[in-house]
Amino acid sequence: EGRGGEPGFVLVTSLFVPTRASSEHTVELFTALLVNTANPFIEAVHVLLESGGEDACRGLPAMLTKHAAVAPHRDMAKITCVPVGRQPTYADFFRYANSALAQRDVLLANTDVVFDETLALLERPVRTDLAHVLSVQPPPYAGRYKELLGKECPSEVRCAMGGYDGFAPVDSWDAYAFRSPLPQGMNFTSIDHVMNLYGAELGAAYELERNCGRKVSNPCMHVHAFHWHCIGGKMHKSEESVNDVHEGNLVCVPPCWHCPGMRAASAEAPAVLEHTWCSNGEVAVLSDLPESVRRNVSRLFRFPPSIKICLSEGADMQQLGDKLLQRQLPVCRAPSDMDCVVGFGEKVGHQVRRR
Incomplete structure (x- = not known):
């Protein structure tokens, strides 16, 4: 549960049944999933399983134990496994959130994105005129990644202002937070493609802001989304961009400082929406x-x-x-x-x- 006994976020993600040909990144994926199940601000985790059917869903706990032996396993009861038979598309994810998770605060994320206690900074319930996107950053030095996987993970900084501190284009994010259900108007055909294609997130953000009336904000400077991807190769299915298949692309949603839909983490912590920045400088x-x-x-x-x-x-x-x-x-x-x-x-x- 979140603060004050309120329901926590429901994390929606996908997973595949590993094969011998699977990338070494599988260990990171399974470990990241279990770390998220231990997050006190994530009440439930819905895994859309890409292959294996009901039998694979029944075997998911054993599969997680095998491929993420060092991760925390105490909260696996939070996991709901849903066999879908293929890699879900953005359209699949949003339809699932609308039908299965109405009146819930949803976190939609790639499996290798790990959240921490800064989820508490998001107002709850998430405002229905707002949707958050989160650009990723590397796991903290000497943090949970190093503890569990035995090495540091200097993944690329996407939560950035430009080339000064990371990814120069400032047009990439791997996670979303929104209140379900989304209003009618989303063009599902436009985003009926998987998440790991270049430019895929630009079409999803466009649908949220322009067709669903959810103003998109990127509070990644305050709400952390850590990218656990330093083993194995790239996960993009191809080098092709899908920008041309979208009804529209919302490009460049840069990190905000005084972000809408935020609150203080505690009574002692200054709320990031207050104009307290540089008050003594x-x-x-x-x-x-x-x-x-x-x-x-x-x-x-x-x-x-x-x-x-x-x-x-x-x-x-x-x-x-x-x-x-x-x-x-x-x-x-x-x-x-x-x-x-x-x-x-x-x-x-x-x-x-x-x-």
């Missing part, structure tokens, strides 16, 4: 930089006007620009952080690209 923006460095610094960010820097004291703008070029300033993580940089993605209008 001095704020600089990229347009303050001298022209000699401004252009090159701006290229490091997908949306330069949304970027702000919190300084502990006044700084020489030329020196500040040089520090940014060298990526010497960290990303702000808390409202009290100073000498750091942050993007206010909530101020960026969402771009729609149609086929």
